[in-house]
Amino acid sequence: METKFKTQVVSDEILDKLSLKNRYSMLNNILMPIISPEKFNLLKEVERFCMRFEKKNNITHGPNEDIYNWMGPFGKQGYLSRSRAYEVIDQNYEQYGLVADFIRFLPIDMFDTQFAFVTGANVLCINPLYFHHENIPVRVEALREVVTGDAVGCVAITEPERGSDAVHQLTICEEQDDGSYILNGDKVFQTNGPKAKWAITYATAEKNKGDKMGQFLVNTSWDGWYCERVNIPWAPKLHLGKEKLENLRVPKEYVLGPTGTGRDHLFEGLVDERIGIAQIAMSQCWGALIHAMIYSNIRKQFNQEILKFQGVGFVLTDLWAQTTNLTLGLIKFCEIFDEKVEKFGGADKIPEGVKQAMVVLASQLKYQACNLSKVVCYESANLMGGAGLSDNTLIHDYLGISRIQEIVGGSRQIQQYIMSMALRTLYKMSVK
Numbered sequence: 001m002e003t004k005f006k007t008q009v010v011s012d013e014i015l016d017k018l019s020l021k022n023r024y025s026m027l028n029n030i031l032m033p034i035i036s037p038e039k040f041n042l043l044k045e046v047e048r049f050c051m052r053f054e055k056k057n058n059i060t061h062g063p064n065e066d067i068y069n070w071m072g073p074f075g076k077q078g079y080l081s082r083s084r085a086y087e088v089i090d091q092n093y094e095q096y097g098l099v100a101d102f103i104r105f106l107p108i109d110m111f112d113t114q115f116a117f118v119t120g121a122n123v124l125c126i127n128p129l130y131f132h133h134e135n136i137p138v139r140v141e142a143l144r145e146v147v148t149g150d151a152v153g154c155v156a157i158t159e160p161e162r163g164s165d166a167v168h169q170l171t172i173c174e175e176q177d178d179g180s181y182i183l184n185g186d187k188v189f190q191t192n193g194p195k196a197k198w199a200i201t202y203a204t205a206e207k208n209k210g211d212k213m214g215q216f217l218v219n220t221s222w223d224g225w226y227c228e229r230v231n232i233p234w235a236p237k238l239h240l241g242k243e244k245l246e247n248l249r250v251p252k253e254y255v256l257g258p259t260g261t262g263r264d265h266l267f268e269g270l271v272d273e274r275i276g277i278a279q280i281a282m283s284q285c286w287g288a289l290i291h292a293m294i295y296s297n298i299r300k301q302f303n304q305e306i307l308k309f310q311g312v313g314f315v316l317t318d319l320w321a322q323t324t325n326l327t328l329g330l331i332k333f334c335e336i337f338d339e340k341v342e343k344f345g346g347a348d349k350i351p352e353g354v355k356q357a358m359v360v361l362a363s364q365l366k367y368q369a370c371n372l373s374k375v376v377c378y379e380s381a382n383l384m385g386g387a388g389l390s391d392n393t394l395i396h397d398y399l400g401i402s403r404i405q406e407i408v409g410g411s412r413q414i415q416q417y418i419m420s421m422a423l424r425t426l427y428k429m430s431v432k
């Protein structure tokens with residue numbers, strides 16, 4: 001069996017106390033007063049599955065485990081996405097919506113944060129497929145595969161020369177007489193790219209023209225899709241892709257959005273995407289924080305548990321307060337969003353003005369949650385001293401993955417840019 005670490009530096013007692021079971025127990029006691037009994041049951045259900053899965057498969061979270069092998073088993077349980085019920089593929093979950101999705105995600109992140117991130121990127125392929133399947137059999141089948149984990153999905157927006165400026169693409173799509181499209185261009189940084197069977201990608205009929213964009217579903221085994229792996233040292237188990245699209249033919253039934261509709265299709269998933277990243281970031285905060293909480297209650301220096309020194313205890317309480325408060329804010333947002341979806345009969349039916357306000361709120365949450373993850377994961381590891389920097393515990397994975405959160409899904413500066421534009425609109429609406 002592969003071990004997590006090369007050489008043990010943390011005591012058996014501490015490693016034992018940092019078990020998944022104990023970390024879940026801490027999380028449960030923290031969340032019990034915050035979430036409804038119904039959601040608490042979902043939390044415990046996912047936790048039970050993760051604990052059994054870890055034990056049964058001798059998972060140590062060591063460096064050579066392939067986390068992509070876990071997509072199938074988690075997908076079969078309906079644990080890859082709970083943002084909505086997928087009736088069209090008979091995935092009729094009892095609990096779904098943004099709150100349920102957060103509650104599903106938290107224990108998976110605590111089980112393995114790099115794996116959880118992979119499932120988050122998979123959702124970015126699920127959402128557009130769900131919005132635009134139009135009951136076309138090949139699309140419905142692709143949706144079934146990425147929801148149940150039979151196949152992995154990715155989203156390919158970013159290009160080598162177009163990152164933050166995602167709507168001025170250089171990848172070209174040319175419509176053919178039979179309604180198919182030919183795609184040519186380059187993409188980069190696609191989470192799951194090298195492992196994905198299905199990719200959602202974007203291209204434009206004219207370079208740099210956002211209003212000429214189209215949206216496409218691509219089977220990565222088709223001729224003309226070439227992918228190599230990009231290494232992200234902070235999160236070594238993620239497989240990111242750099243792709244070349246060379247005369248890649250997309251048949252008509254795989255065209256999710258013809259030329260002219262791509263930009264709107266890109267924007268329609270923004271709330272889901274940004275809230276998803278905020279949920280990932282907050283889950284990382286809890287995962288890291290609970291490591292430090294358990295560690296500092298056991299580790300002794302100067303004959304005392306280090307928690308009892310104010311330098312440790314007060315840093316920890318500050319991180320805890322910030323994490324609790326932002327979690328409450330995030331849950332409140334998710335509740336409001338779920339209510340709106342229910343009231344208007346779907347996310348796509350929410351009135352434009354309300355939707356715009358939700359986009360800004362989602363940006364605010366993404367911005368702060370990713371910033372907090374960066375701080376909490378680093379400071380939690382720091383409170384664990386040398387142990388926090390070693391490979392003996394999963395805090396090391398949190399330290400790494402929290403470094404990438406501010407870049408994915410629109411960087412910190414881009415969220416600030418969106419918020420400042422919203423502030424201008426707000427001013428014009430309010431001050432006469």
Ligand SMILES: Cc1cc2nc3c(=O)[nH]c(=O)nc-3n(C[C@H](O)[C@H](O)[C@H](O)COP(=O)(O)OP(=O)(O)OC[C@H]3O[C@@H](n4cnc5c(N)ncnc54)[C@H](O)[C@@H]3O)c2cc1C
Nearest residue numbers: 155156157158163164189190191404407408409410411413
């Ligand atoms: C781990 C990881 C996973 C990713 N997953 C995916 C994925 O699944 N699919 C996908 O398509 N892409 C993915 N990306 C790409 C990601 O979305 C981009 O890296 C991100 O949008 C930034 O683009 P860039 O790297 O080109 O940086 P640039 O856009 O070149 O930005 C460089 C710097 O300039 C700043 N900047 C840029 N424009 C402005 C502005 N107007 N005002 C102020 N500051 C600005 C940025 O904030 C940043 O600090 C991933 C990236 C990483 C690292």
